[in-house]
Amino acid sequence: MKEFIYTVKDPLGIHARPAGMLVKAASGFKADISLELDGKSADAKRIFAVMGLGAKCGHSLKINISGADEEEAMHALKEFLEKNL
Amino acid sequence: MLIYQGKSVFGGIAIGKIKIWKKEPVNVKRTHIKDCDAEYLRFTEAKAKAIAQLKKLQKKALEEVGKDNAAIFDIHILMLEDADYLDAIKSMICTQSLNAEYAVMLAAQNFSKMFSAMNDAYMQARATDVKDISDRVINILSDISQSKISGDEPVILVADELTPSQTVQFDKSRILAFVTSKGSLNSHTAILARTMNIPAIIGVDIYENNYADGKMGIVDGYTGNVYIEPEEEFLSQMKTKLDEQLKKRELLQLLKGKEDITLDGKKIKLYANMGNIKDLPLVLFNDAEGIGLFRSEFIYLESDTAPGEEEQFAIYKTVAETMAGKKVIIRTLDIGADKKVEYLGLKEEENPALGLRGIRLCFKRQEIFKTQLRALLRASVYGNISVMYPMIISLDEIHKIKAIVSEVASELSSQKIPFAIPEQGIMIETPASVMVSDKLAKEVSFFSIGTNDLSQYTLAIDRQNEQLDDFFDPHSEAVLKMIEMTVKSAHDAGIWVGICGELAADTSLTEKFLRMGVDELSVSPSMVLSVRKKIRETNLSK
Numbered sequence: 001m002k003e004f005i006y007t008v009k010d011p012l013g014i015h016a017r018p019a020g021m022l023v024k025a026a027s028g029f030k031a032d033i034s035l036e037l038d039g040k041s042a043d044a045k046r047i048f049a050v051m052g053l054g055a056k057c058g059h060s061l062k063i064n065i066s067g068a069d070e071e072e073a074m075h076a077l078k079e080f081l082e083k084n085l
Numbered sequence: 086m087l088i089y090q091g092k093s094v095f096g097g098i099a100i101g102k103i104k105i106w107k108k109e110p111v112n113v114k115r116t117h118i119k120d121c122d123a124e125y126l127r128f129t130e131a132k133a134k135a136i137a138q139l140k141k142l143q144k145k146a147l148e149e150v151g152k153d154n155a156a157i158f159d160i161h162i163l164m165l166e167d168a169d170y171l172d173a174i175k176s177m178i179c180t181q182s183l184n185a186e187y188a189v190m191l192a193a194q195n196f197s198k199m200f201s202a203m204n205d206a207y208m209q210a211r212a213t214d215v216k217d218i219s220d221r222v223i224n225i226l227s228d229i230s231q232s233k234i235s236g237d238e239p240v241i242l243v244a245d246e247l248t249p250s251q252t253v254q255f256d257k258s259r260i261l262a263f264v265t266s267k268g269s270l271n272s273h274t275a276i277l278a279r280t281m282n283i284p285a286i287i288g289v290d291i292y293e294n295n296y297a298d299g300k301m302g303i304v305d306g307y308t309g310n311v312y313i314e315p316e317e318e319f320l321s322q323m324k325t326k327l328d329e330q331l332k333k334r335e336l337l338q339l340l341k342g343k344e345d346i347t348l349d350g351k352k353i354k355l356y357a358n359m360g361n362i363k364d365l366p367l368v369l370f371n372d373a374e375g376i377g378l379f380r381s382e383f384i385y386l387e388s389d390t391a392p393g394e395e396e397q398f399a400i401y402k403t404v405a406e407t408m409a410g411k412k413v414i415i416r417t418l419d420i421g422a423d424k425k426v427e428y429l430g431l432k433e434e435e436n437p438a439l440g441l442r443g444i445r446l447c448f449k450r451q452e453i454f455k456t457q458l459r460a461l462l463r464a465s466v467y468g469n470i471s472v473m474y475p476m477i478i479s480l481d482e483i484h485k486i487k488a489i490v491s492e493v494a495s496e497l498s499s500q501k502i503p504f505a506i507p508e509q510g511i512m513i514e515t516p517a518s519v520m521v522s523d524k525l526a527k528e529v530s531f532f533s534i535g536t537n538d539l540s541q542y543t544l545a546i547d548r549q550n551e552q553l554d555d556f557f558d559p560h561s562e563a564v565l566k567m568i569e570m571t572v573k574s575a576h577d578a579g580i581w582v583g584i585c586g587e588l589a590a591d592t593s594l595t596e597k598f599l600r601m602g603v604d605e606l607s608v609s610p611s612m613v614l615s616v617r618k619k620i621r622e623t624n625l626s627k
Contacts, residue, residue: 011395011396011398011399011402012207012399013205015207016156016157016160016211016214017153017156017159017160019160020156020159020160020163023163024163043168045168046167046168046169047160047163047164047167048164048167048169048170048196048199049167049169051200051208051211052199052200052203054203054204054205054208056205057395
């Protein structure tokens, strides 16, 4: 089980395009990946759930990862978030 | 003649027959099914077909409107594969024995509601996307094909609402303009219409007016008006306008991609002026080498409260990134008492042209200035941004600006927020700044001459006063001498100098400016190509 916090920097928040890219990135791993915001949790592999979080610029997301490839998934997601959100 | 007024999404004129486009009503009936596995299989097959259709559309969009705009179809595919969406449909089919069409319709309603309930206009608009993908599946299930536009003649397409996939699906050679009753300026359809250069108007209720179908119509994307059965005289007037528009576009095609260089090899920077972020597609379409004057006022004028740092940052970043390394010169807030901006609470002034405006207002209201500077410094990380300050009259003002900029920079740095210090220059638009231009040039990186204000202040002629028209000479020797003096001061100090006022686009002066040594001309997007033509015909060695 891995977890880390990421603060959204994109001024538009998690809008459709990065949400789609995030879902694609997360779906490449076997591990379960969830995003948590204000007590709401969303499966990072589900686009409606990710968009439904309504994460905006400045919001801090907690990312939980658990499964066989969790280490790898964490590095990949960190890199993805820094680059795109 | 009937006149309808709506909001324009993209300028331009279109004349042609009106076609009211109605989607065939999908009449989803609720039926009770017996074999739920077979029904779910029917759904998954329809879904696979829908995804295949979307992939095709995505390819078409990629070619027509580019990667960023095509991304919406990627999202649509992900939505159709979303586990929550599929689970909802599966459970309705299997536990309630509902037919697939009805289950998809209910799922669409639920997920649309989720978006509609979010407190964010952008997310609320995504409800249309859910409806779009679900309708596609329902149409496949009920074997309804999208209605095509019949006939050979291109038409003005009138619809209630257009989804992104419908907008892309139409054969563009058959569409003269889009007119819809619903839709927002932010909708994907609006963005696509702008990118495709098709005049588009939203918020017009012609859709319900069956009488209009097949009638002659005119769409004026400049005013937002739609005319049905126009009178002969008006029609011929608009036809002349349309011809001019077409001629301009032809000229444009020929000169696109060509360098701004004189016959004897002097290169000029030919940039475009921008009064609103909506002009950005026009800047690109007209092939300007950069943006020479980005009037940041629109951000303040279109807002009910002082625009925040994030809002401004997003706009500057978008422009910088879209211009991809090309120069973007942003002028800081240039507003005065003549512009009614309630939240600034400015006092009425006897003479606003000589009043508290431009940099003066920014010094008096430093919180507003600092917010803009923070946004500008942050956005400078994302592209080739320059900043210029309006209404300068003295060296002392430059020193004050520099102190404020370094204050803002050290704040950002202590907050660990990424930023860069952009190239900084000033507008030369007061006779005072011309007179001390030799000193100013040593302190800034460039000059941009604003000829509108420089003319009015030099000649003491109010531009708004019609009685003075007879006294106003746009080519006044006094103003031209001011420009010449400014150019000399700039070059003596080794900085570049441009012109961004109306005179910059006056092709009868282009040669004169080039002979003075002006390095840059910034003109309205629609003038870029005629100025380019003039530059390329000029020979300075003769």
